[in-house]
Structures are given as structure tokens and as C-alpha cells.
Amino acid sequence: MAKYPFLPEARQFLADYFDIDIRELGGEEYKGAIERAFERVVQAIRQKRVVFESRNMIDYKTEIMSFPIAVGLTAAVNDDMLRQMFSIAEAKRCFDLMATGGLEEILEVSRGIGFPVIEKERGGERTLFISIPNYLRHSPQFWGPSWKLVNRRIIDGKVLLAALELARLLEESIREQTLERTKRSMAPDGFAGLLRERFQALTQEWNSYKAKLETWVIEERRDTPPCVIRLLSRQKNGENLSHMERRTLATYLIAIGRNMGELMDVFRTSPDFNERIARYQLEHLAGLRGARRKYSVPSCRTMKTYGLCFPDQWCDNIKHPLQYRIG
Numbered sequence: 001m002a003k004y005p006f007l008p009e010a011r012q013f014l015a016d017y018f019d020i021d022i023r024e025l026g027g028e029e030y031k032g033a034i035e036r037a038f039e040r041v042v043q044a045i046r047q048k049r050v051v052f053e054s055r056n057m058i059d060y061k062t063e064i065m066s067f068p069i070a071v072g073l074t075a076a077v078n079d080d081m082l083r084q085m086f087s088i089a090e091a092k093r094c095f096d097l098m099a100t101g102g103l104e105e106i107l108e109v110s111r112g113i114g115f116p117v118i119e120k121e122r123g124g125e126r127t128l129f130i131s132i133p134n135y136l137r138h139s140p141q142f143w144g145p146s147w148k149l150v151n152r153r154i155i156d157g158k159v160l161l162a163a164l165e166l167a168r169l170l171e172e173s174i175r176e177q178t179l180e181r182t183k184r185s186m187a188p189d190g191f192a193g194l195l196r197e198r199f200q201a202l203t204q205e206w207n208s209y210k211a212k213l214e215t216w217v218i219e220e221r222r223d224t225p226p227c228v229i230r231l232l233s234r235q236k237n238g239e240n241l242s243h244m245e246r247r248t249l250a251t252y253l254i255a256i257g258r259n260m261g262e263l264m265d266v267f268r269t270s271p272d273f274n275e276r277i278a279r280y281q282l283e284h285l286a287g288l289r290g291a292r293r294k295y296s297v298p299s300c301r302t303m304k305t306y307g308l309c310f311p312d313q314w315c316d317n318i319k320h321p322l323q324y325r326i327g
């Protein structure tokens with residue numbers, strides 16, 4: 001329950017022991033839970049990952065309770081970028097725990113969140129499957145080539161999954177469910193005592209983080225194709241772009257001559273942004289590292305197979321996003 005505080009058992013535990021409204025939580029007896037909730041959101045902002053340590057397991061009541069408070073604090077700040085950032089950081093925490101927790105734990109989480117995995121005995125071993133419609137619903141193909149349906153092993157009309165792949169799909173579902181929770185309306189006016197203080201500190205933290213993102217320099221141009229405009233707009237809103245989407249955006253911006261500083265400014269709004277990793281990946285795509293191979297912008301055909309093509313009238317007869325021109 002401490003590891004996965006959104007599971008039904010944890011929610012029941014909270015209802016049994018602490019059935020009170022978040023706005024009534026100002027008192028000292030909830031100090032630990034409020035501090036941990038604050039820490040969860042701050043870690044999501046600063047480290048892009050909520051950290052889970054053994055102390056969190058030992059003080060499990062505080063840990064369980066801190067999750068809905070952290071969701072409430074995030075909802076009260078009322079910024080979509082923070083919502084994305086928090087839900088990704090929580091989902092990553094869960095993935096790390098599932099990866100080390102093993103198959104039984106992964107399946108427990110899967111059942112708890114109602115994920116449609118199918119367990120079967122095959123050759124004396126437990127094997128995991130998912131139906132094709134559910135696979136397509138839960139594994140966006142633009143995650144990367146290995147997730148494309150044509151590259152999957154299908155047995156009796158069902159897609160075979162390794163335990164870690166199931167954990168990755170669960171991570172995505174947990175992210176979506178957490179994001180939905182943070183979208184509930186939460187007016188901070190009724191926050192009292194420590195909760196109010198921590199909400200104010202969080203707002204300050206968030207505002208100073210966002211102030212550093214103000215250097216957005218890439219503008220939409222007349223020859224920017226709609227697929228790229230869509231990616232730019234989602235990136236600007238702090239959405240969590242997939243590997244293929246980031247690669248498309250980066251290679252496009254490199255191809256039109258944007259420099260590394262401008263690229264870093266664009267990707268700084270990623271909810272899981274890490275300066276060192278982002279710079280390494282961008283330099284790699286730009287051919288400044290390793291084999292010094294500059295990656296090209298995917299063709300329109302490739303974009304279509306990844307579900308990333310959103311054509312308009314000017315897209316007729318072009319084969320590559322760099323050929324796009326209005327008029």
C-alpha cells in the first residue's frame with residue numbers, strides 16, 4: 001500500500017483510518033504526511049522522479065496518506081505542466097518498484113488498477129498476454145519500433161508480453177490515472193495551517209521553475225508542417241512526448257538550422273527534462289557525438305506509420321516534412 005497508494009486496499013485503508021477532507025488537514029498530527037506530500041511534488045519538479053526509500057515503507061501510514069495530499073496540492077496549483085510532471089514522476093517511481101518487485105508484485109498492481117492482462121500456463125510456465133485491441137489502446141506505437149504491432153509476437157490472436165513490458169504498460173496507465181486525479185478541482189482557499197504554508201511554498205517553487213522556461217525561441221513559420229506545429233505546441237505545454245515524437249521534433253529543428261542552445265530551450269519544458277541526458281541525446285541526433293552520424297527527419301510515410309501525421313491541404317503530394325510550404 002505504501003508503494004502503490006492508489007490501489008483499492010490503500011484507498012480503503014485511508015477511508016477506514018483517516019476519512020477526512022484534505023482541507024481539514026492543517027493540524028500537527030498530519031505534519032509528516034503533509035511534509036512528505038510536499039516532498040513528493042518538489043521531487044517531481046526538481047528530480048523528475050518521486051523517490052521511495054526504506055523509511056517510506058517503515059512509516060507506511062504517512063506514505064499512504066501523503067499521496068492523496070500530494071495529488072491535492074498539485075491540483076490546487078492548477079497548472080497542466082505540473083500535473084504532467086507529477087503524474088510522470090509518480091509513475092516512474094512505480095515502474096522502478098515493480099521492476100525490482102518481480103512478477104507477483106507487477107500482477108498485483110495490474111489487478112489493482114484493472115489492467116486487462118491475461119495470465120496463461122504455457123509449457124509449465126506462467127505467460128502474459130494482452131488482447132490486440134487492448135494492446136493498441138495501451139501501447140502507443142510511437143514509443144519505438146519494438147512496440148509496433150508488426151514487431152510483436154502474437155499467439156492465438158493475443159500479444160505476448162514480458163514481465164517488464166507489462167510493468168512499462170502499467171507505468172503508462174498509472175500516469176494516466178494519476179493525471180486524471182490531479183485534474184479534479186481543488187480550491188486552496190480552505191487550506192489551513194501547515195497545509196496552507198506548504199501550498200504557498202510549492203506555488204513559489206513552481207513559479208520559479210517556470211520562470212526559467214520563459215526563453216521559448218522557436219516560432220511557427222509559414223513552412224512549418226502541421227505535424228511539427230502540433231509537436232511544438234504539445235512540447236510547449238509540457239506534455240510528455242514519446243521517444244519518436246521527440247526525435248522528430250529534434251531532427252526537424254536541427255535540419256532547419258536551430259542551434260544547441262535553442263534546442264535545449266525547447267526541450268527544457270519536457271516533464272522529465274534532465275539537462276545532461278537531453279544535451280547528450282540532442283548532440284547525438286545532430287551528429288556531434290559518437291559516429292558523428294546526423295539523424296534525418298522521418299519521412300511522411302514513416303510519420304504516418306507512427307500515427308504522427310496530421311496533414312492539411314498543403315501536404316498533398318509531399319513526401320517529406322521538409323518539403324512543406326504554404327501557398
Ligand code: SF4
Pocket residue numbers: 225226227228299300301303304308309310311312315318319320321322324
Ligand atoms: S504529410 Fe508529411 S508534412 Fe504533412 S503532416 Fe503528414 S508528415 Fe507532416
